[in-house]
Amino acid sequence: MAIVDVRILVEGASDVEVVSKALQGLALGSEYNITISSIIPTTNVEIAKSAAAGADLLIIATDADRVGRDLAERLFSELGEMVGHVERMKLPLGHDLEHVDVELVRKELKNTLVRAGLKSLQILPEYMALRNQLLDLKGRYDGLAEEYRKLREEYEALTKTLEELREENTRLKEENEGLKALLESAKNIYRIEEAWKSLFPAEPVPDETYIGKAVEKLGLAGRVIVGQGYIFAEDKGLVDELLRTVYLSLSIREEPGEVPKPPTEEPPRPPKPPEGPGVVEDAEVKPDDIEGLLKGL
Structure with missing residues (x-):
């Protein structure tokens, strides 16, 4: 359990002696679980604020006369929001320790602590x-x-x-x-099929890849772009020139010129037979021919 920090404000140094004497013999730690951390003798509000700030319980111990009551009320109103709880304690008149009933002060101090505890319960x-x-x-x-x-x-x-x-x-x-x-620049874009058919309506449209290769071979890269079925060129004349060149190339590839065949040697002809009767090898002799020959003889 945490120890309760109690501080006591008194009017002067003589009150410090009285309160200190009254605290002797009180087992505050075992009975109330509290400790008196300081006794501050001052009537200055600013000093009191500085000394009391953060206390769990502040006891304002002043004389029971009118001056003491006024001081207590002023300190109470000024310090109420700076500490956990403020309690008023009346000291008996007189500042001479020999003439002050310390037991009475001790009893008042205990009653003050009890009141503070009861108010806390409330x-x-x-x-x-x-x-x-x-x-x-x-x-x-x-x-x-x-x-x-x-x-x-x-x-x-x-x-x-x-x-x-x-x-x-x-x-x-x-x-x-x-x-x-x-x-x-859409006016410079031409469909390959339309451009080809406008020049060669009866011829099949060549492959786009072939036209692209022609662009490279002819050194037209940068001026002519072929792709996605379109030709981009500076003008239509350049497209026509390109397609005519492609057509010519395709024509040369498909219809090569005829190569003349070398002359062949004719077989030697047999000599002509001499005029007049002669002998014919392997001639077929018919019976009528033999009969005619015999009559002639």
């Missing part, structure tokens, strides 16, 4: 009510602290998302600017 229900309110507020505080933690995490997550959205927005703005520039 405020106990209020204290308990305040304690319950404090516990309720602590529970609400803990709940709000947890809610704050969750909101903080959500806030940080939203902040991160916001930054990502800002970056995405910046990227989209740049992309939008590029699209605007592309739209402004």
Whole structure:
């Protein structure tokens, strides 16, 4: 159990001696669990404030005369909010220790401590009510602290998302600017199929890759771009020139020129037979021919 810090304000040094004498023989620590930390002799309010600040119990011990009562009332009103509890104690008139009844002072001191304790008991229900309110507020505080933690995490997550959205927005703005520039130059974009058919309506459209290679071979990179079924060029004439070159290349590849065949040697012809009757090898002789020959003989 904590020790109660009690401080006593008196009017002068002689009162310090009287109170100190009265405290002798009192077992305040064992009986009341208190300690008298200081006895302050002063009538100055500012000094009293400095000396009494933070005390659990402040006893204002002044004479029972009018001056003492006025001083006690002034100190009570000035120091009431600076300490836990303020209690008034009346000292018997006279400042000569030999003529003061110390036992009477001791008894008054004990009565003052009892009164302070009883007054504390009177405020106990209020204290308990305040304690319950404090516990309720602590529970609400803990709940709000947890809610704050969750909101903080959500806030940080939203902040991160916001930054990502800002970056995405910046990227989209740049992309939008590029699209605007592309739209402004849309007149220089031509569909490959339409451009080819306008020149060679009866011919199949060549592969886009082949046209791209032609752009590289002809040194048109940078001036002509081919992709996604479109040709981007400075003007239509350059597109037509490119497609005519492609057409010519394809024609050469598909219809190569005829290569003349080397002459072949003709077999030697047999000599002509001499005029007049002659002998014919392997001639077929018919019976009628033999009969005619015989008649001629």
